Amino acid sequence: MKDPMEGGWSRGETFAEFLTRRGVSRREFLTFCGRMAACFAAAAALPGGAPALAEEMAQKLSGARRPGVIYLQLQECTGCLESLLRSGSSPIDRLILEQVSLDYNELLMAPSGDAAEEVLREAAARPHLLLVNGSVPLGAGGAYCTIGGDSAENLLRRAARKADAIMAVGACAEYGCVQAASPNLTGAVGVADIITDRPVINISGCPPIAETITATLTYYLAYGHPPPLDGQGRPLFAYGQRIHDKCPRRASFDAGQFAERFDDENARRGYCLYRLGCKGPATFAPCATVEWNLGQSFPIKAGHPCLGCTERHFYDRMTPFYRRLPGFVVPGLGVEATANTIGVAAVAASVGGVAVHSAATVIARKRTKKAKPETLPLAVLGDAEPPSRDENQKT
Amino acid sequence: MAGERIVIDPITRIEGHLRIELETDGGRIGNAWACATQFRGIERVLQGRDPRDAWAFAQRICGVCTGVHAIASIRAVEDAIKCKIPPCAELIRSLVSGMATLQDHVMHFYHLHALDWVDVMSALKADPAATSRLAASLSPWPNNSATWYREVQKRVADSAGGGLGIFAGGYWGHPAYRLPPEANLMALAHYLEALSWQREIIRLHTILAGKNPHPNYLVGGMACSINLDNQIAINRVRLDEMAGMIDQARRFVQEVYYPDVLAIASFYPEYAAIGASSTTLLATGESAYSCPGAPAGGAVPAGLIMDGDYRTAHPFDARKVAEFISSAWYSQPEGDRQGLHPWQGRTEPNYTGPKPPFKELSDQPKYTWCKAPRYEGRAVQVGPNARILLALAQGHAETAQLAREGLAKLNAGVEAMNSTLGRTYCRALESVLLARRMDQWFAQLNERIRSGDIATFNPELWEPSSWPRQAQGVGFMEAARGTLSHWVEIENGRVSRYQAVVPSTWNSSGRDPGGQMGPFEQALAGGGTHPLSDPKRPIEVLRTIHSFDPCESCAVHLLVPGGGGVEVKVQ
Numbered sequence: 007m008k009d010p011m012e013g014g015w016s017r018g019e020t021f022a023e024f025l026t027r028r029g030v031s032r033r034e035f036l037t038f039c040g041r042m043a044a045c046f047a048a049a050a051a052l053p054g055g056a057p058a059l060a061e062e063m064a065q066k067l068s069g070a071r072r073p074g075v076i077y078l079q080l081q082e083c084t085g086c087l088e089s090l091l092r093s094g095s096s097p098i099d100r101l102i103l104e105q106v107s108l109d110y111n112e113l114l115m116a117p118s119g120d121a122a123e124e125v126l127r128e129a130a131a132r133p134h135l136l137l138v139n140g141s142v143p144l145g146a147g148g149a150y151c152t153i154g155g156d157s158a159e160n161l162l163r164r165a166a167r168k169a170d171a172i173m174a175v176g177a178c179a180e181y182g183c184v185q186a187a188s189p190n191l192t193g194a195v196g197v198a199d200i201i202t203d204r205p206v207i208n209i210s211g212c213p214p215i216a217e218t219i220t221a222t223l224t225y226y227l228a229y230g231h232p233p234p235l236d237g238q239g240r241p242l243f244a245y246g247q248r249i250h251d252k253c254p255r256r257a258s259f260d261a262g263q264f265a266e267r268f269d270d271e272n273a274r275r276g277y278c279l280y281r282l283g284c285k286g287p288a289t290f291a292p293c294a295t296v297e298w299n300l301g302q303s304f305p306i307k308a309g310h311p312c313l314g315c316t317e318r319h320f321y322d323r324m325t326p327f328y329r330r331l332p333g334f335v336v337p338g339l340g341v342e343a344t345a346n347t348i349g350v351a352a353v354a355a356s357v358g359g360v361a362v363h364s365a366a367t368v369i370a371r372k373r374t375k376k377a378k379p380e381t382l383p384l385a386v387l388g389d390a391e392p393p394s395r396d397e398n399q400k401t
Numbered sequence: 402m403a404g405e406r407i408v409i410d411p412i413t414r415i416e417g418h419l420r421i422e423l424e425t426d427g428g429r430i431g432n433a434w435a436c437a438t439q440f441r442g443i444e445r446v447l448q449g450r451d452p453r454d455a456w457a458f459a460q461r462i463c464g465v466c467t468g469v470h471a472i473a474s475i476r477a478v479e480d481a482i483k484c485k486i487p488p489c490a491e492l493i494r495s496l497v498s499g500m501a502t503l504q505d506h507v508m509h510f511y512h513l514h515a516l517d518w519v520d521v522m523s524a525l526k527a528d529p530a531a532t533s534r535l536a537a538s539l540s541p542w543p544n545n546s547a548t549w550y551r552e553v554q555k556r557v558a559d560s561a562g563g564g565l566g567i568f569a570g571g572y573w574g575h576p577a578y579r580l581p582p583e584a585n586l587m588a589l590a591h592y593l594e595a596l597s598w599q600r601e602i603i604r605l606h607t608i609l610a611g612k613n614p615h616p617n618y619l620v621g622g623m624a625c626s627i628n629l630d631n632q633i634a635i636n637r638v639r640l641d642e643m644a645g646m647i648d649q650a651r652r653f654v655q656e657v658y659y660p661d662v663l664a665i666a667s668f669y670p671e672y673a674a675i676g677a678s679s680t681t682l683l684a685t686g687e688s689a690y691s692c693p694g695a696p697a698g699g700a701v702p703a704g705l706i707m708d709g710d711y712r713t714a715h716p717f718d719a720r721k722v723a724e725f726i727s728s729a730w731y732s733q734p735e736g737d738r739q740g741l742h743p744w745q746g747r748t749e750p751n752y753t754g755p756k757p758p759f760k761e762l763s764d765q766p767k768y769t770w771c772k773a774p775r776y777e778g779r780a781v782q783v784g785p786n787a788r789i790l791l792a793l794a795q796g797h798a799e800t801a802q803l804a805r806e807g808l809a810k811l812n813a814g815v816e817a818m819n820s821t822l823g824r825t826y827c828r829a830l831e832s833v834l835l836a837r838r839m840d841q842w843f844a845q846l847n848e849r850i851r852s853g854d855i856a857t858f859n860p861e862l863w864e865p866s867s868w869p870r871q872a873q874g875v876g877f878m879e880a881a882r883g884t885l886s887h888w889v890e891i892e893n894g895r896v897s898r899y900q901a902v903v904p905s906t907w908n909s910s911g912r913d914p915g916g917q918m919g920p921f922e923q924a925l926a927g928g929g930t931h932p933l934s935d936p937k938r939p940i941e942v943l944r945t946i947h948s949f950d951p952c953e954s955c956a957v958h959l960l961v962p963g964g965g966g967v968e969v970k971v972q
Contacts, residue, residue: 081439083954084416085464085614091508092600092613099596103560108567112413116516116571118943119409125570143440146752149730152438153411153418156758184443184461191442191750213464213614254633268619269858274626276633298612302604302642305611307633310624313457321458326451 036060073227074134076126076165077111080158081151081185081194082140086176086213087113093216094300096224105227106135112153123154126165135226136169137219138162138197141182145193159200166201171226174198174239175219177212177315184212187321198239207232208239210291212315217296218244236290238318244296249286249312252294255279268309279306283328285314404431406761407936410438412946414513416465417953419909421942422763423925425933430942433918433925434763435909437771437953440730440750447899451865452478452891453620455899459887460615462901463954466880467614468501468606470901470955473878473887475618481874481891482620487856490622492846493609496643497616498878499839500605503650505881506785506832507658509950511595514825515588517944518665519580522573524589525558527582532590535583539664542656544594545587553590572938579668588665591657602650608639622858627850640847647843651836654829662829663810666822673813675931676821676945678924680709681779682787683907685717685877685884701792701800703877705776711815714794719875719886722902725773728766728911730754738914740775743888743900744873748772771953773910773919774902782920783883783907784949785827786818799837803830821924824948828881865894880904882950903955921946 040060079087091098102108108115109129115122140158143150148157166172174197177183182194198206209222222241225233233241250256258264258277265273265282273279280287286294289312293304306312314324404424412419418439424432447458459474460467472494479486529550536545560566572578580588603613609625610616617624628634666672685703703717723740726733732751735741753767762768775781792800793815807830808814817823849855862868872891879885883904890898910919918926924945925931932941 079418081441083461083464085461085467088464088467088614091596092603094600097597097600099593102566103556106566107560109569111567112411112418113416114512114567115413116521116568118411118413119939120937121570121572122411122413146750147756149752149754149757150440150750151418152420152757152759155408155410155420155760160758184446184458185441187446187458189445191445192440194441212461267858267860267863268624269622269626269856269860274628274631274634274855276628276631293612297607299604299607300600302607303611304607305617308607308609308611308617308625309634310611310617310619321446325454327454327457328451 073106073170074109074129074132075106075111075137075223076109076129076134076169077137078139078161078165079112080138080140080153080162080179081143081192082176082178083184084113084139086139086178086219087111089213089216090175090219091216092299093220095217096220101220101223105224109134126154130165130168133168133170135223136165136172137175137223138173138179139175141178141185141194141196142200143185143192143194145191150192150194162197162200166204169204171207171232172197172201172204173207173209173219173222175209176214177210177320180208180210180239181318184321187319205232206239207235207241210238210240210245210316212313212320214316215244215292215296215298218292240290240316244292245290245316247290247292247295249289249291249294249306253278253286254294254307273309279309279311281330282311283326283330284311285317285320285324285327285331286312288324288331289314289317291316405936406763407933407939408761409939409942410436412943412951414516414943414947415951415953416463417905417951417955419946419951419953420762421921421925421946422761422768423933423936423942425936426929428932428934429929430925430931430933431929433922434768435771435911435919435921436762436769437905437909438769439953440770441954442750444748444899444901447896450896451894452481452889452896453863453865455889455896456618456620457615459899459901460618462903463952464614465505465952466501466882466885466904466955468497468610468616468618469878469880469885470887470903471616471618472498473876473885473901474889475620476876476878477874477887477889478620478876478891479874480876481872481889482862482868484621484859484862486622486859487854489627489846489849489855490857490859492842492849493623493625493857494618495842496647496839496846497606497610499835499842500602500646500650501613502881503654503832503835503839504599504603506828507595507654508599509828509881509947510658510662510825511588511592513950514944514947515592515665516568516571517940517947518578518669519585519588519592520573520575520578521557521568521571521585521589523578523580523582524585525554527554527586529554529586532583532586536587540656540660542652544590550586550590553593554586556593557589572940575935575938575940577934577940580665584664584668588661591661594657595653598649598653602646602653605643605646608635608643619858621860621863622856624858626857627855629850640850644843647836647839650839654832654836659829659833662826663807666811666826669822670812672822672944673811673817673820675941676824676924676948677819677927678920679780679782680706680819681776682706682782682790682819683717683776683884684783684788684791684879685886686788686879701788701795701797704791704795705781706787706790706794707779709816711790712794714791721777723775724902724906725775725913727773727914729769729772730767731772740913743875743886743902744890746900769909769911771910771919772906773913774906775913775917778913778915778917780910780913780917780919780923781907782819783904784824785831785881785883786824787883788879789827789830790815790818800830800834803833821945821948824950828950868894880952882952883907901955903952905952905955908949909951909953921949921951924949 110126142158151158179197181196186194255278263277265277297304314320407423410420420436422434456471456474460471462470529547532550533547606613606616626634683705704714725740727737730752731748876887886902888900908920
């Protein structure tokens with residue numbers, strides 16, 4: 007059968023109408039849902055398993071309409087959108103021509119100025135999905151980032167009003183990232199600090215892997231609800247495991263085989279980069295499984311330690327980048343034992359509040375509200391209290 | 402005549418946030434202001450950090466010029482601590498930067514610029530068979546059957562439904578669109594093909610530097626090890642994959658991008674005389690591939706074209722650079738009129754504009770976050786046309802031959818390279834040259850590997866304890882968009898000051914204390930002849946602004962106070 011997601015799904019048309027127009031039968035459609043459900047159920051170990059999911063999917067999908075998407079770029083570098091342009095599993099051309107109607111995005115849209123603003127007004131007045139790159143600078147009355155003469159904060163609030171779902175794409179939208187690193191001159195904060203009455207899905211990373219962005223979107227399109235999230239609001243299908251858990255250099259870590267410096271004999275043998283400062287043991291991300299740029303490779307595979315960019319406040323908390331993680335000091339079997347202990351603690355800290363769907367998001371929101379993000383200790387780094395800037399800088 | 406005030410904000414299809422304010426008189430632009438409306442403050446974040454980490458912060462200045470900020474930063478640190486890197490590492494950096502530039506130029510043309518010249522609605526009415534014949538007459542590119550063009554039409558038309566997505570609200574049907582439907586369809590098809598192409602070729606970054614955007618770099622070399630007999634290192638499989646990507650990159654540039662630019666340009670010849678800007682142009686190297694230190698580089702040394710004399714290349718003296726804040730929201734104790742060299746510059750954000758939401762910025766002396774760099778007091782254009790003009794002035798034969806052929810097809814002289822069309826053409830021309838250079842570097846890398854020279858990292862100066870207590874360094878780089886420099890001062894193993902002077906500050910700067918406009922402003926307002934037929938649909942302005950390939954997130958500046966005069970040499 008044809009992949010039902012292939013070919014033009016017009017805005018306003020329900021998915022069932024679209025399939026009929028494409029000549030896809032009801033039976034074929036149900037087969038497709040079953041197949042997709044089996045995939046997702048296996049990945050997320052959902053209650054009820056694949057059959058329940060398949061039914062839910064079929065029901066939701068039939069009535070779904072090709073959704074309008076507003077994709078804002080606030081205070082940022084455009085790296086996240088550049089990443090999205092490299093997506094292979096749901097290539098950008100298919101995404102914007104067939105899966106969603108990308109109504110507003112400054113990098114790609116044809117009109118500028120008044121015409122662009124008009125498009126935004128129209129799109130924001132209808133139900134839509136809201137994706138956000140970039141942080142919201144609260145300093146100088148919002149003047150550190152303005153678009154159309156208005157502040158990022160006002161723009162975000164307006165675009166969020168009628169949004170069915172809000173996705174903070176990338177570390178800037180999640181918590182401010184590089185411009186929020188000390189001393190955060192512009193008062194940059196993340197989307198969830200502004201939009202506090204609804205769940206925000208955090209697609210983490212500086213930038214995130216393209217496929218995690220598109221999959222979060224297609225997950226929502228397929229099921230009509232966001233994916234299960236971890237304690238930081240990140241989709242479990244991408245951030246449920248540490249890079250360390252799936253790293254191709256893991257066997258040498260377990261065996262106590264380490265590169266001692268860059269490009270030494272051990273590095274050339276593909277040994278573990280932990281002693282060069284790799285943050286893989288503390289980083290929840292799909293780099294080692296999905297890999298970057300059509301599954302080609304990822305930093306550790308290409309010889310560079312993981313920087314830990316999917317973890318909150320990674321610039322301040324993961325630097326100096328070439329300093330070893332604490333607690334991983336004994337080579338050989340001792341390291342494995344330590345790694346596993348810390349790994350368990352990390353999972354507990356990160357995934358603690360996981361439930362399915364919106365419940366998880368609500369929990370995530372509550373957790374975020376309780377403590378200011380910058381004061382959240384990273385248990386995996388052995389933090390009882392957040393280190394001061396100077397301590398953090400010690401080599 | 403009293404002019405009509407016009408605001409265009411946002412300027413879309415660029416990186417970052419840019420606002421243009423204009424005054425027009427009956428279809429001509431009389432005055433212009435370029436307003437960068439974002440500030441991030443990354444230089445200040447860098448203070449106190451480990452200089453070996455600086456590249457990762459500095460790289461986030463821009464996710465489009467991904468990697469060039471990292472290299473400029475790494476070079477600055479390596480310059481400060483006097484660290485030499487192995488030849489293989491230099492070749493790998495060149496391959497990574499070269500591929501980034503190729504990808505960037507192609508994406509700029511198709512995805513950020515082409516819709517200024519290509520009418521998507523008209524493309525939907527084209528005859529696919531005639532389009533196929535047109536394409537075949539221009540290039541041997543195999544993907545040009547009538548069936549293929551029909552499929553593209555159907556895909557875009559089907560997607561329309563209740564709206565057009567990214568194509569909605571475009572200025573379709575504007576009389577300034579001049580291409581026949583078949584040429585529009587050909588370009589639209591290549592818009593989609595280029596999306597697939599860029600995602601394939603950029604995997605070279607992933608092999609050598611871990612990912613894209615924001616690949617990994619390393620002070621002292623590159624982190625990827627070469628070992629033909631290891632599964633995970635750069636081995637024969639990886640080299641074969643890279644060979645395929647380089648081949649794919651070159652074919653698309655030669656058979657699609659370059660012919661398309663020439664074909665489309667031939668319908669808009671008047672733009673060879675529209676959008677001229679500052680006649681002083683600066684490049685610190687021919688392209689990403691000839692920066693100081695690159696083994697294959699150096700064919701075109703750093704230099705300037707001064708005051709419209711396109712035949713003479715002047716040596717570049719970095720001491721003559723000064724940045725002004727007279728039109729930008731910063732303050733300094735020296736006052737607003739004093740220009741400061743990057744070693745002495747300081748930047749404290751000091752917003753004095755209206756509280757958002759606002760209607761106008763240009764009614765005040767300060768109207769942008771972008772400082773105004775000047776060279777010996779001149780506003781300076783940087784970018785592909787600066788590099789090509791400099792190569793021509795220095796007698797670079799390969800550049801001259803290609804440029805002669807191209808200019809003949811466009812029926813234009815060398816001065817046309819300083820125009821809206823010229824900047825767009827130079828970008829394509831440079832891509833052809835760069836694609837050839839990629840082959841050469843790759844061959845050199847293979848030759849080194851064959852001879853057993855596989856070192857990619859110099860460990861001698863890795864530990865900060867081996868560094869001088871105080872050091873200063875500068876790293877130059879030609880980003881796709883123009884000359885980029887990072888300036889670092891190191892004290893006790895930490896960054897004590899950091900400054901980046903970037904293509905966007907050169908090109909999109911506002912007025913200096915003498916009232917001299919920046920290059921964007923000059924291109925629109927200089928001479929008062931730039932067309933703007935319908936202020937509600939400012940397509941002519943977009944053409945000229947996009948021809949610079951603006952990258953406005955770069956327009957961030959912050960520096961610590963202090964520092965005396967320092968002699969700077971650029972080879």
